[in-house]
Amino acid sequence: MKKDLKIIFTGPVGAGKTTAINAISDTDTVSTNESSTDELRYRKNTTTVAMDYGIINMVDSKRVHLYGTPGQERFDFMWDILIQGGMGLVLLVDNARPDPLEDMQFFLQRFGDFIQRTRVAIGVTRMDISSTPRLNEYQSLLNDQTRNIPLFEVDARARQDVSILVQSLLHSLDHQKR
Amino acid sequence: MAGVPPTSTGYQIARHLAEKDIQAFLGSTPDIDTNSAQQQANIRYDPDSFFQGKLSQITAMMKQKGQAVRLQFSDEEFIILYPDEEMAQINMSESRLGTLSAAPISPSGLSFTFCDDLFSPDDGAADSFMRIDALMWKTALWASQGRIPYETDLHKTVALDRWPNLTRLLLLPNTLEIAALWAEQPHSLIETAAKLKIPQRYVFGFYSAVFALGLANTGETMKTLDYIPIAADAGKKQLASASWFSNWIPFFRSKNG
Numbered sequence: 001m002k003k004d005l006k007i008i009f010t011g012p013v014g015a016g017k018t019t020a021i022n023a024i025s026d027t028d029t030v031s032t033n034e035s036s037t038d039e040l041r042y043r044k045n046t047t048t049v050a051m052d053y054g055i056i057n058m059v060d061s062k063r064v065h066l067y068g069t070p071g072q073e074r075f076d077f078m079w080d081i082l083i084q085g086g087m088g089l090v091l092l093v094d095n096a097r098p099d100p101l102e103d104m105q106f107f108l109q110r111f112g113d114f115i116q117r118t119r120v121a122i123g124v125t126r127m128d129i130s131s132t133p134r135l136n137e138y139q140s141l142l143n144d145q146t147r148n149i150p151l152f153e154v155d156a157r158a159r160q161d162v163s164i165l166v167q168s169l170l171h172s173l174d175h176q177k178r
Numbered sequence: 179m180a181g182v183p184p185t186s187t188g189y190q191i192a193r194h195l196a197e198k199d200i201q202a203f204l205g206s207t208p209d210i211d212t213n214s215a216q217q218q219a220n221i222r223y224d225p226d227s228f229f230q231g232k233l234s235q236i237t238a239m240m241k242q243k244g245q246a247v248r249l250q251f252s253d254e255e256f257i258i259l260y261p262d263e264e265m266a267q268i269n270m271s272e273s274r275l276g277t278l279s280a281a282p283i284s285p286s287g288l289s290f291t292f293c294d295d296l297f298s299p300d301d302g303a304a305d306s307f308m309r310i311d312a313l314m315w316k317t318a319l320w321a322s323q324g325r326i327p328y329e330t331d332l333h334k335t336v337a338l339d340r341w342p343n344l345t346r347l348l349l350l351p352n353t354l355e356i357a358a359l360w361a362e363q364p365h366s367l368i369e370t371a372a373k374l375k376i377p378q379r380y381v382f383g384f385y386s387a388v389f390a391l392g393l394a395n396t397g398e399t400m401k402t403l404d405y406i407p408i409a410a411d412a413g414k415k416q417l418a419s420a421s422w423f424s425n426w427i428p429f430f431r432s433k434n435g
Contacts, residue, residue, distance in 0.1 A: 135343055142340070147361075148340060148361035150344075150357075150358075151340070152344055164349070168344070171358030171359075172362060175361075175363060
């Protein structure tokens with residue numbers, strides 16, 4: 001029986017969602033990019049307005065579908081659409097943004113219901129650009145969560161890093177209490 | 179190794195080298211019979227007798243004092259730990275560090291002095307730099323070689339206080355599976371190996387590494403993983419999907435490293 005999986009990548013603008021999906025997808029990714037508006041242009045030339053999509057091909061024709069949400073809140077109607085049927089969430093947080101800890105809290109809260117039903121893994125990106133806050137500061141905030149959430153430093157361009165992040169999510173799903 | 183037939187000489191050599199690398203960290207001790215006191219003794223070691231233990235003690239002092247510290251092994255071999263950057267400057271080869279870490283260390287084999295923090299990764303052209311947690315993780319694996327610290331209770335459940343930063347640590351076979359299991363549901367070391375159907379030494383080695391980072395919790399105080407009941411149909415779907423995760427995760431691993 002063919003059975004596919006769906007994983008959603010989310011996070012603020014510029015956190016590396018599109019890059020991460022590109023890094024790990026076995027196929028050319030589909031992106032819906034538009035030119036950035038003025039306030040975003042200093043960070044990146046284009047931004048995702050609907051979704052990114054990639055695939056990991058498994059044996060026996062099984063596939064993992066990777067969906068990336070738009071980062072901007074004005075497209076948040078897409079977030080609820082994209083999580084439908086999803087098995088887990090990968091949250092990427094850009095450490096070089098003004099308040100990445102608040103960003104993490106925001107997305108954990110915004111996707112709270114989905115995370116409670118599934119699992120989340122968090123990757124902190126661009127720590128080479130900004131080394132603070134440190135991971136232990138993120139961990140301190142996660143102490144309020146009822147679950148032990150995988151949290152790693154991630155280079156979204158590095159397939160190995162993204163792979164470890166996704167694997168941690170999948171293994172968490174595999175061992176979750178039922 | 180895409181495109182290389184598994185029977186080729188190149189593949190066999192690569193596999194042999196990979197297995198030797200794993201053996202350097204996880205040893206080759208077969209699974210033990212937990213009823214045998216002798217076999218139980220064989221899988222234990224004293225971290226304080228190795229560089230792992232010294233590093234742990236010195237790092238704790240460094241954090242308390244907030245000052246860089248220089249560890250001297252010989253006239254020419256040293257490691258400097260930088261507290262603010264959480265980095266280690268290592269003035270020796272990887273293999274030499276492995277040799278020093280794998281053998282018990284004599285009291286005269288290591289001295290240390292506090293020094294000024296002159297962290298400058300570009301200056302030490304011949305030196306390598308590693309995060310301190312990665313150094314502690316690796317030295318613990320070298321010392322452990324698939325064994326566990328003396329006081330470890332094989333049958334007491336272990337939980338992870340938090341996930342180690344595994345993208346920046348040495349990954350060995352089944353590391354992610356064990357971490358996920360202990361993050362979600364505490365299991366004893368013996369139960370873990372049985373449940374995951376993996377050699378006990380893989381579990382012992384991982385335990386020793388997370389123990390070195392202070393992340394292994396055997397105090398039954400881990401987070402209460404309150405299970406949130408979900409809608410019946412959603413639950414059925416989730417179970418059906420989860421049941422084949424185990425089948426395809428190995429394929430995922432082999433494809434993505």
